[in-house]
Amino acid sequence: MLSQAKLVELDEAAPLARAGQALTHAYFPTDCLISLLTHRVQPRCFEVGQLGYEGVLGAGSALGVSACAFDAVVIGAGRAWQIDLQRLRALCQASRTLSLLMTRFLYFELSQMGALAACAHFHSLEQRLARFLLMSLDRLRVPDLRMTHEALSLxxxxxxxxVTLAAGEFQQRGWIQYSRGHMLVLNRAGLLSTVCACYGQDLSTYEQVMQDVDWVKPPRTRR
Structure with missing residues (x-):
């Protein structure tokens, strides 16, 4: 698959997909961060999914769905492997393992979207901000996040x-340091003490769904 892909640089705030429109390429992030947002033609929107090096943008399209369900925007600049969707579809058709991986990741995405929607409705802003910071740390693998308050509010x-009030509270507690669009996480344990259970649920679901190798074994044939 890598022989048919190319490594590209993705700038912060770059739009990769629009809700209802067809994707032309899939993206496998290596050190960038992509946010899936509800359709931004509405007065307000919020994040319903996030992916980094653990996932792929375009899993559904690779399996035959023509349109993207959400807006996809780069919120952490970096690199990703870009592959033409037609080529990826052909690879999925040729490889049962790859097709199952895509299906499994789609299941995880749906689980994450449901949890984020419930989290936005039931949990406090501090809990949600802590969850976002921890999710971003896991995917970018660096403590310094380039993120403005305006982007966080979106x-x-x-x-x-x-957002300014919640981030200011975290800074007073010594958990983060914020300046000029950068959030430096100083105390991960502090964020973990505040975050809702949704964060741990996401980690558990991903491990259960994506890291179980038994399901990729081909079925036994009767003789």
Whole structure:
């Protein structure tokens, strides 16, 4: 698959997909961060999915779905493997293992989207901000996040002033240091003490769904 892909640089805020429109390429991030957002033609939107090196943008399209269900925007600049969707579809058709991996990741995406939607409705802004920071740390694997309060307000679906207050509280507790669009995480344990159970649920679901190797074994044939 890598022989048919190319490594590309993705800039921060670059749009990769629009809701309802067909994708032309799939992206496998290596050190960038992609956010899936509800359709931004609405007055407000919020993040319903996030993926980094553990996932792929375009799993559904690779399996035959023509349109992307959400807006996809780069929120952490970096690199990704880009592959033409027609080529990826052909590879999925030729490889049962690859096709099953795509299906499994789609299941995880649906689980994450459901959890994020419930989280936005039931949990506090502090819990949601802690969850977003921890999810981003896991995927970028660096403690320094380039993120403005304006971008965070878009992702969390709240007013910018609310994000400023929540981030200021985290900074007073010594958990983060914020300046000029950078959030440096100083105390991961502090974030873990505040985050809702949804964060741990995501990790558990991913491990259960994606890292179980038994399901990729070909079925036995009767003689």
């Amino acid at each position: 992702i969390l679906g709240v007013r910018r002033a609310s």
